[in-house]
Amino acid sequence: MSADAPPTLPVALDAVGGDHGAAPNVEGAVAAARSGLSILLVGDRVRLHAELGRHPGSGRLPLEVIDTPDVIGMDEHASDVRGRPQASINVATRLVKEGRASAVVSMGHSGATMASSLLTLGRLKGVDRPAILTHLPSKTGMVTVLDVGANADVKAAYLAQWAQLASIYLQVLEGQERPTVGLLSIGEEDHKGNALTLEAHALLRQLKSINFHGNVEGRDIFQGTTDIVVTDGFTGNIVLKLAEGEAKVLFGWVRDALNSSLSTKLGGLLVRGALRGIADRLDPSTYGASILLGVRGLSFIGHGSADARAVKNALLRADRAYQTRLVERLSSELAATMMPTPVSQAHP
Amino acid sequence: MSADAPPTLPVALDAVGGDHGAAPNVEGAVAAARSGLSILLVGDRVRLHAELGRHPGSGRLPLEVIDTPDVIGMDEHASDVRGRPQASINVATRLVKEGRASAVVSMGHSGATMASSLLTLGRLKGVDRPAILTHLPSKTGMVTVLDVGANADVKAAYLAQWAQLASIYLQVLEGQERPTVGLLSIGEEDHKGNALTLEAHALLRQLKSINFHGNVEGRDIFQGTTDIVVTDGFTGNIVLKLAEGEAKVLFGWVRDALNSSLSTKLGGLLVRGALRGIADRLDPSTYGASILLGVRGLSFIGHGSADARAVKNALLRADRAYQTRLVERLSSELAATMMPTPVSQAHP
Known part of the structure; x- marks a missing residue:
């Protein structure tokens, strides 16, 4: 200590x-x-x-x-x-x-x-409203997402506060210096989004204390384009549950495919260990719980x-x-x- | 003909x-x-x-x-x-x-x-606003999602109209009688959601022309809990791009795992055909394009x-x-x- x-x-x-x-x-x-x-x-x-x-x-x-x-x-x-x-x-x-x-x-x-x-x-x-911060696996290791469900209806100012909180969190807890922040939206360009994200984008641009990357899209989450993805608690909750649900279904399909014939069962014995590494990476119990930030x-x-x-x-x-x-x-x-x-x- | x-x-x-x-x-x-x-x-x-x-x-x-x-x-x-x-x-x-x-x-x-x-x-x-309707793979075959990007900011009435349009679409084009409709939200219970979905839920409940299941969550999309998932174009676009992006990254990991050693390469030869079936199911080019409904x-x-x-x-x-x-x-x-x-x- x-x-x-x-x-x-x-x-x-x-x-x-x-x-x-x-x-x-x-x-x-x-x-x-x-x-x-x-x-x-x-x-x-x-x-x-x-x-x-x-x-x-x-x-x-x-x-x-x-x-x-x-x-x-x-x-x-x-x-x-x-x-x-x-x-x-x-x-x-x-x-x-x-x-x-x-x-x-x-x-x-x-x-x-x-x-x-x-x-x-x-x-x-x-801080106007606390947010739930969680981690998802990504190509680059992990991506930090908030809010994943504390606030269904939010204001742009909350997103700006959460971007700051998450940046400090990653720096303190994971030792990441100036983690990048992406605003979840429906196009990379600054002018794409809904009324909330357009307003939040302008606020985030002005924040000197964070390393703002700009807008990110749904595909950027697993790509790990940014360290942090900030969004409202409605969208974030759907992202979290979709990501977990999709991984579960896809791996169920992989399991079924490996059990589909004698030769795939044999092949399965040889690849199972390597595939288990992926399953572990996707297992939400690795982090155990999300923090209320x-x-x-x-x-x-x-x-x-x-x-x-x-x-x-x-x-x-x-x-x-x-x-x-x-x-x-x-x-x-x-x-x-x-x-x-x-x-x-x-x-x- | x-x-x-x-x-x-x-x-x-x-x-x-x-x-x-x-x-x-x-x-x-x-x-x-x-x-x-x-x-x-x-x-x-x-x-x-x-x-x-x-x-x-x-x-x-x-x-x-x-x-x-x-x-x-x-x-x-x-x-x-x-x-x-x-x-x-x-x-x-x-x-x-x-x-x-x-x-x-x-x-x-x-x-x-x-x-x-x-x-x-x-x-x-x-119809107040047309919506983009697309299909995603699910445990039950496919799930139909709209709007996936035409309208970033929406009113509850639009969601009700889209639920009707998608129901008719599935009946006419896929021969599905009374397809079930789920409203994408952050809890199965009627009272969970944001201001938009709470209002839309009440409207959808009243519609005699559709088979309304109630709220569905992010995890229900790949589970295929309902035939149709209705949502605003902001959330729907993020859902679509996350779902496609996650599948791409996970299958990249599977490919890497199969190439990680001599024995996994050998096993890979035996399972590749079975896994290709999953990749095909996830391939967006199966449907080719989304309809503007x-x-x-x-x-x-x-x-x-x-x-x-x-x-x-x-x-x-x-x-x-x-x-x-x-x-x-x-x-x-x-x-x-x-x-x-x-x-x-x-x-x-």
């Missing part, structure tokens, strides 16, 4: 959230704890201890259960967050707010996680269908974001961007 | 449009003509005859050159359509308007083709990068649309939908 590392804190996991309840959460937490990470398991004590019992030796790991019987189910309303302070997601998020946890991670109700983060942690100064604290939102590997990777990623002091960096760099003329210079 | 087949007419091809000029257009036209289709090649006579000279025996095929030296280049403005009546796309579209051609097909400037169709042919009654005539818009196979398939598809009297059916069925109470019934 470097000299300016923050004090050691556990990650808070909404340990009963998600389509498969406690099982993948606890299994992922146990795996992350084995690599040294401290974790607070927030959820119903009885269920969590039952799951922990399936993992021999988990009693000696840095895992602590925070007994919280209430949980917001996948089919309930996000607005329930307001009236149920003892729901697991609210308890987990408050641990971050109170400085008792480094980050909150949830594979549960996405809307509830967002609402809880927004209400409990609040927004960073200069723009709130005053670390909040990670995963797939409801997340498996133990996704939970583990999300917990490790959350801790890494904490170790790099991501939120402090976002806050200070945004403040610097917003004040091109500091007060001291205004009085020569 | 059935008893009520329309009079025989040639298809008009904007034969110099596209990234590769006359070559793929003429090659595709020759291939279509060999299967019996009559084609008017609209473009510069010298260039077209030079290309035809490369195809022995093409002089005996039902191909006629309409000499039109002017062409709207890929880097010119769509609005140039207005001031250049002798540009190839305008001449080709006028042949449809004047009843001398069954349809216009262009691999040239998409915006110019749309503008020319709209100005020359006009809109069908009950909602104008008073048949207009097909292809990729600028179209190859001869795409040109041939587009020409055959255009002729099939003409043989099925698609435009007349769209016109009469739209009129029936718009008038639930015919005048005769209003006076019992």
Whole structure:
């Protein structure tokens, strides 16, 4: 740990959230704890201890259960967050707010996680709306896309803020210097797009703090034309789900093709290992969860269908974001961007 | 040909449009003509005859050159359509308007083709804005998506009109009875979406003439959850280009994987044939071109990068649309939908 590392804190996991309840959460937490990470398991004590019992030796790991019987189910309303302070997601998020946890991670109700983060942690100064940032595989490695679903209707100013947030994020967390930003549109030319992107394009052009490439198209996402692709949460959510859905269907077809005859089965044995590398590259559980960028604290939102590997990777990623002091960096760099003329210079 | 087949007419091809000029257009036209289709090649006579000279025996095929030296280049403005009546796309579209051609097909400037169709042919009654309809491969065969780029900013009423147009289109051209319609959104639940889709959802629910499934998500496109996916032209264009771009990148990775070692190369020989079937399914040239739905005539818009196979398939598809009297059916069925109470019934 470097000299300016923050004090050691556990990650808070909404340990009963998600389509498969406690099982993948606890299994992922146990795996992350084995690599040294401290974790607070927030959820119903009885269920969590039952799951922990399936993992021999988990009693000696840095895992602590925070007994919280209430949980917001996948089919309930996000607005329930307001009236149920003892729901697991609210308890987990408050641990971050109170400085008792480094980050909150949830594979549960996405809307509830967002609402809880927004209400409990609040927004960073200069951010109108937090955005969900995620990664997709690309020819160049990975491409960072936001917003993928927090905001269905947006203003051009939000896109400009998200471009700044994502640029700082990649610099701090991935060490990418001046990552390129593309605005998702329907033509490379500046004048192509809809009313929103035309306005956003003009704003992005003026931003000195980002490395704006210009418009990118749908095909540029997998080409990896830019490091960051910024878009509204409606389009971004469709992009994310289409990209994942297409990869799944295409690889199903490849699997079927390899099983279609005796000779393809034989050939399949020889190529399967090489193809598995592609499948891994496309696996959303590599990143584990997406970050809610723009709130005053670390909040990670995963797939409801997340498996133990996704939970583990999300917990490790959350801790890494904490170790790099991501939120402090976002806050200070945004403040610097917003004040091109500091007060001291205004009085020569 | 059935008893009520329309009079025989040639298809008009904007034969110099596209990234590769006359070559793929003429090659595709020759291939279509060999299967019996009559084609008017609209473009510069010298260039077209030079290309035809490369195809022995093409002089005996039902191909006629309409000499039109002017062409709207890929880097010119769509609005140039207005001031250049002798540009190839305008001449080709006028042949449809004047009843001398069954349809216009262009691999040239998409915006110019749309503008020319709209100005020359006009809109069908009950259609506010024409939409570009295309097909994507899916688990169930194919999924029909519109609008994929004609309208960047839309109103909810347009989406409702497009759902009707696409339903009639699939019924007439593909023989699909009551195809299902999905509204592309960010959640299956009725209340999820942006301002546009929420309003459109309510309109679509009320339409008796379509088989409305409800909202679909990005992942439903390749799943083939519905026969038709209706969306605005901004989102649809991104969906189309992402889907094509992702398929291209993933198959590049598969190709690389098969070439990565001696044993994968050997395995590759055994599986290549089976994998080629998937590549064919994903090849946009299977359909050749997208139809501009909602104008008073048949207009097909292809990729600028179209190859001869795409040109041939587009020409055959255009002729099939003409043989099925698609435009007349769209016109009469739209009129029936718009008038639930015919005048005769209003006076019992």
